[in-house]
Amino acid sequence: MKTKRIGEWLEITIPPKWNEFTIERIMKKELLVPRKLLHKYRSDRSVTLNNESKHWKQTRVQSGDLLRIRVFAPQEMEVTPTYMDIDVIYEDDHLLVVNKPAGIDTHPNQPGQSNTLVNATASYFQINGIEASPKYVHRLDRDTSGAILFAKHELAIATLGELLKERKITRTYLAWAQGKVKPAKGKINEPIGKDRHHPVRRRVSQSGQPAETYYEAIMYDDKKKATLLKLQLSTGRTHQIRVHLSFKGHPLLGDTLYGGEENPSCKQALHAAKLTFIHPFTEKKIECSAYPLRDTPLFTKEHIQLLE
Structure with a gap:
């Protein structure tokens, strides 16, 4: 599937397999947009076809049409950014994979806690001008190290969460x-x-x-x-x-x-040595290996390579 970012919009070139689908079907069945987000997109007119706002149920798309969804609208930061040097394994406009060290929580567990991987990732977003609040797709225990998948926008967290539920993300x-x-x-x-x-x-x-x-x-x-x-x-x-x-x-x-x-x-x-999944927006296979950080002496680079 051919996609690209244009400002706050994700542009999808309609593939032949979606020919004659309604916009409604694409949003619900192909892109797995949850009900609450569907309502938001519809109310805000955040979906266009060939740069025009169309009726979702009546309009059928053609191969090569340009469907745009406003997924990159700025979001409020929901956690306190705390600077911490983090190891980013993979990143694109929709998601990132971070190599978590042992000894820190994935997310705050009590009010005021700000020394977690989510807080550190929020700081990374802030430093790099990403106007969003990081959403973790899955968690790791405090003393477990390795790869954690984060989403950068609401549609990404919804689709990645669905992939996880359907066991299509291999950990x-x-x-x-x-x-x-x-x-x-x-x-x-x-x-x-x-x-x-x-x-x-x-x-x-x-x-x-x-x-x-x-x-x-x-x-x-x-x-x-x-x-x-x-x-x-x-x-x-x-x-x-x-x-x-x-x-x-x-x-x-x-x-x-x-x-x-x-x-x-x-x-x-x-x-957590490796994450493998099909990207929900590009349909490319993503494989991320989390090589050990300094605080994981029991696992070596050679151990990770045995999995590749």
Whole structure:
């Protein structure tokens, strides 16, 4: 799909596969614009076809027509920008992927908190003249490092959120799990729910939400007495990898909350190493590898390259 930015507008050249579709169908079915945003675009006359405002339900587009949507209108900043040096892995007009260090929260968890990755990304937006408020598509635990996907505008957060819900964003993790994991490849399919005896901890519970984790052993380190695992998730439950590996008898190195032994190198040996998805506006395949930062000594560049 051919797209380009023209000021505050996203211009889409109608592809042959959309020929004779109504504007309404494109907005709802092809671009997955949520109801509230549809109403806003309609009320503000933020959609044009060949530079004219048209009736959405009656107008059918032709291949080569130019559909414009005002997605880049300035937005108010919703969080306090806090300067922090961040590692941007990928960026375009619609989204960016940031390599989160371990030891900081993804977003504020209490009023006044401003030392999170969202605050740092807001500062990056401000410095670079991006008139928007960063929206995270998914989260990572405080002590998990690696790739986090952010959206730059309302349509991007809606479409990326839908891709995540439909499991069309592949998240690949690396983890050091205690002991020799056997079998070397498999699926952990156990529901996860809250632990009634702890305010933060989760546990495998038959009354919990469905959760699937796929894992594959890459190597065993005799010095660490741990297995390096490649993991992918079909679902995104809180603490999913940590809960599932603990349930299997192989908690993460350093993850004392789930039975792991204390480790001076980390609080939990988990790194979100790679993100793969089809871009919702360009339809190009995006692959982002998050190489380790200085505070993730358990994972090396060579470990990440094993996934490529």
